[in-house]
Amino acid sequence: xxxxxxxxxxxxxxxxxxxxxxxxxxxxxxxxxxxxxxxxxxxxxxxxxxxxxxxxxxxxxxxxxxxxxxxxxxxxxxxxxxxxxxxxxxxxxxxxxxxxxxxxxxxxxxxxxxxxxxxxxxxxxxxxxxxxxxxxxxxxxxxxxxxxxxxxxxxxxxxxxxxxxxxxxxxxxxxxxxxxxxxxxxxxxxxxxxxxxxxxxxxxxxxxxxxxxxxxxxxxxxxxxxxxxxxxxxxxxxxxxxxxxxxxxxxxxxxxxxxxxxxxxxxxxxxxxxxxxxxxxxxxxxxxxxxxxxxxxxxxxxxxxxxxxxxxxxxxxxxxxxxxxxxxxxxxxxxxxxxxxxxxxxxxxxxxxxxxxxxxxxxxxxxxxxxxxxxxxxxxxxxxxxxxxxxxxxxxxxxxxxxxxxxxxxxxxxxxxxxxxxxxxxxxxxxxxxxxxxxxxxxxxxxxxxxxxxxxxxxxxxxxxxxxxxxxxxxxxxxxxxxxxxxxxxxxxxxxxxxxxxxxxxxxxxxxxxxxxxxxxxxxxxxxxxxxxxxxxxxxxxxxxxxxxxxxxxxxxxxxxxxxxxxxxxxxxxxxxxxxxxxxxxxxxxxxxxxxxxxxxxxxxxxxxxxxxxxxxxx
Amino acid sequence: xxxxxxxxxxxxxxxxxxxxxxxxxxxxxxxxxxxxxxxxxxxxxxxxxxxxxxxxxxxxxxxxxxxxxxxxxxxxxxxxxxxxxxxxxxxxxxxxxxx
Amino acid sequence: xxxxxxxxxxxxxxxxxxxxxxxxxxxxxxxxxxxxxxxxxxxxxxxxxxxxxxxxxxxxxxxxxxxxxxxxxxxxxxxxxxxxxxxxxxxxxxxxxxxxxxxxxxxxxxxxxxxxxxxxxxxxxxxxxxxxxxxxxxxxxxxxxxxxxxxxxxxxxxxxxxxx
Numbered sequence: 001x002x003x004x005x006x007x008x009x010x011x012x013x014x015x016x017x018x019x020x021x022x023x024x025x026x027x028x029x030x031x032x033x034x035x036x037x038x039x040x041x042x043x044x045x046x047x048x049x050x051x052x053x054x055x056x057x058x059x060x061x062x063x064x065x066x067x068x069x070x071x072x073x074x075x076x077x078x079x080x081x082x083x084x085x086x087x088x089x090x091x092x093x094x095x096x097x098x099x100x101x102x103x104x105x106x107x108x109x110x111x112x113x114x115x116x117x118x119x120x121x122x123x124x125x126x127x128x129x130x131x132x133x134x135x136x137x138x139x140x141x142x143x144x145x146x147x148x149x150x151x152x153x154x155x156x157x158x159x160x161x162x163x164x165x166x167x168x169x170x171x172x173x174x175x176x177x178x179x180x181x182x183x184x185x186x187x188x189x190x191x192x193x194x195x196x197x198x199x200x201x202x203x204x205x206x207x208x209x210x211x212x213x214x215x216x217x218x219x220x221x222x223x224x225x226x227x228x229x230x231x232x233x234x235x236x237x238x239x240x241x242x243x244x245x246x247x248x249x250x251x252x253x254x255x256x257x258x259x260x261x262x263x264x265x266x267x268x269x270x271x272x273x274x275x276x277x278x279x280x281x282x283x284x285x286x287x288x289x290x291x292x293x294x295x296x297x298x299x300x301x302x303x304x305x306x307x308x309x310x311x312x313x314x315x316x317x318x319x320x321x322x323x324x325x326x327x328x329x330x331x332x333x334x335x336x337x338x339x340x341x342x343x344x345x346x347x348x349x350x351x352x353x354x355x356x357x358x359x360x361x362x363x364x365x366x367x368x369x370x371x372x373x374x375x376x377x378x379x380x381x382x383x384x385x386x387x388x389x390x391x392x393x394x395x396x397x398x399x400x401x402x403x404x405x406x407x408x409x410x411x412x413x414x415x416x417x418x419x420x421x422x423x424x425x426x427x428x429x430x431x432x433x434x435x436x437x438x439x440x441x442x443x444x445x446x447x448x449x450x451x452x453x454x455x456x457x458x459x460x461x462x463x464x465x466x467x468x469x470x471x472x473x474x475x476x477x478x479x480x481x482x483x484x485x486x487x488x489x490x491x492x493x494x495x496x497x498x499x500x501x502x503x504x505x506x507x508x509x510x511x512x513x514x515x516x517x518x519x520x521x522x523x524x525x526x527x528x529x530x531x532x533x534x535x536x537x538x539x540x541x542x543x544x545x546x547x548x549x550x551x552x553x554x555x556x557x558x559x560x561x562x563x564x565x566x567x568x569x570x571x572x573x574x575x576x577x578x579x580x581x582x583x584x585x586x587x588x589x590x591x592x593x594x595x596x597x598x599x600x601x602x603x604x605x606x607x608x609x610x611x612x613x614x615x616x617x618x619x
Numbered sequence: 620x621x622x623x624x625x626x627x628x629x630x631x632x633x634x635x636x637x638x639x640x641x642x643x644x645x646x647x648x649x650x651x652x653x654x655x656x657x658x659x660x661x662x663x664x665x666x667x668x669x670x671x672x673x674x675x676x677x678x679x680x681x682x683x684x685x686x687x688x689x690x691x692x693x694x695x696x697x698x699x700x701x702x703x704x705x706x707x708x709x710x711x712x713x714x715x716x717x718x
Numbered sequence: 719x720x721x722x723x724x725x726x727x728x729x730x731x732x733x734x735x736x737x738x739x740x741x742x743x744x745x746x747x748x749x750x751x752x753x754x755x756x757x758x759x760x761x762x763x764x765x766x767x768x769x770x771x772x773x774x775x776x777x778x779x780x781x782x783x784x785x786x787x788x789x790x791x792x793x794x795x796x797x798x799x800x801x802x803x804x805x806x807x808x809x810x811x812x813x814x815x816x817x818x819x820x821x822x823x824x825x826x827x828x829x830x831x832x833x834x835x836x837x838x839x840x841x842x843x844x845x846x847x848x849x850x851x852x853x854x855x856x857x858x859x860x861x862x863x864x865x866x867x868x869x870x871x872x873x874x875x876x877x878x879x880x881x882x
Binding site for chain 3: 621622623624625626627628630631632633634635636637638639641642643645647648650651652654655658661662665666668669670671672674675677678680681682684685686687688689690691692693695696697698699700702703
């Protein structure tokens, strides 16, 4: 058990070291491929460390390694270090694994990038791995928050990797702003919690919670603020609007950050601090309701997207909603399990989509068609991911999704349960919509973009990109089969009709998609007309983006303009007046220097007179 | 006469000299004013030496007289040099130090 | 009536009148002559203070030497400039006010200070005392004075050299 702490520490610090080397040694970074290999090798080392650490952990025991950090009058304000238990190491493995696979994949995906940009990319990847693991292993709120912000920074840097594109730059700023709004509340919540309990440390807070002390009474506002931070990062309604736009970044980035790791940081946070949330059941109920609503909303939006990455982005938002609902129902373990399986198959889906985009040259699914024939391997892995997402037995997502549905039912959130069931139907539907449109069926009618091979010349991905795909696909299937045989206990007994319901809903979704897009028996357009009011609202993304843009432009930029005016005219104005006054005074005063010696004698005599007066002044 | 009388005499002489320094246009005139001021100082010193019984005041006076003589000599030499170069006697024209 | 107050008052009047004349006369040469008179009156003041040696020194160096130098300077500059130098004064009123104020201040200080000391009796030869202390306690400034004179001499020679 002792070794697990140091192993986890090493797994965490190694990417940080790689980042430092890459960021400080310019020529190394600018050389491109060598920098990439350094980052990849280090992340492999991290993965090995994470797996070994997991093997060394003992269930229900946590290992802490702390170093004092900020000293205050009596004692230490906070410490840095690691808090290692079984769940943390599992998450660590997920982060390290997906990070490693994505970095290998990127070497193929970004092969055409100039070396300096490639080096920059891998520098950011190393920083991200370091910060994400920092969140996973954080023993207290302060370190978690610092790494939280770092992760947000990496997201900004990586979304805006192709910063010459204005859409990418805008998307990066949008992601940053919206998550920042949540982070402000998060910080307020942390400080409020500290002012009540006097500590940031998770273990100490856990003790306090167990003891049932009144120090933790009235926590509702605190936990709600902490939840807002998680909601920003994990794209809960209404903060979800940044995630689809974040697809402007390279696809491997989307796979890593916006599918498997960063967006799950919010879920992980709630999972880690669930002992706090259990004190405030009202907030938990809100978490559950918002999560379910997000799941349904995003699933609706995913049905009308033409961009394959946006479909996957909305799908991620929807699945995050699932995880939050499980937490809200009080069974954080189910949410965490889905986090792990979702990380695997969503990364798989994104990377496969990336292979498709790389080959075809466009993101538009209507410009693709019949890819299954031309890219059979990619089709297989994509299908594996889709079946996992849809929740078909013997694939990874089936068991975890069913656990969440069971948790929602057992936690008493019946309406959210219904929303989740509907969302499951839609999930299967929209994913198979993509499969039917892009992979099966005839060639596409719309012309492909110029920069790409075109759909007619699509081919399977090169080995360096295909290998991570196969590894993830194998993992998805392996997890699915393992869970089907021996599933971990969830702490509740699901009703007997749950499993048939889950499977039935998924199959129904697939069948419906087949009817609409495969057989064209039912016209998609007719359905669209029938549900036009939802459909159009969905196309407009329910006007949320516009609302945020309005708030940003009018209010925030307006305030900035006012502040800028004050700065230019008042603050600078005061300084300018002072300096002009000094110049004028100097100009006037220099007239004393007439150059006539006798005037200076006048001055001396006057001075002596004044001295005499001052000496003799009656006190 | 009392010490105060001598001191008053010296004070008046000093102020007359100061007046001369401040108002005279010609440089030599200024030097004459300085002479008067130094004279007043000497009277002061000797009066104090006499009335307080300490002879070092008179010794000091010897010194000041000698130094004044040297200073006047050089000062007038400077005045002559300036006249050679600038062709002016008026102190108001020597304003190179003007700021 | 003793002679001493009369002497003092007479000397005082002469001294002050001649100094006023120094600073107020238009003709510069006349100024120098009035200066000679005031320096001589000062020597008389020294005498009334029983400082014979100093009176002699004053007459020799000041009334003799300084006045001679000043006269030479005036003659030389007059020749340089070409016409008789007349004195004009500048800003008389301000000067008058300032020096008047200074005088009043000084007199006020004298009033408030306890300066009514009786004149002690003359003990011994003052000249001898001056000579002795000059060569024993104050021998260092005495020697430095020699150095000073040397420097002044060199400086005067340097100033006086012809331009070439």
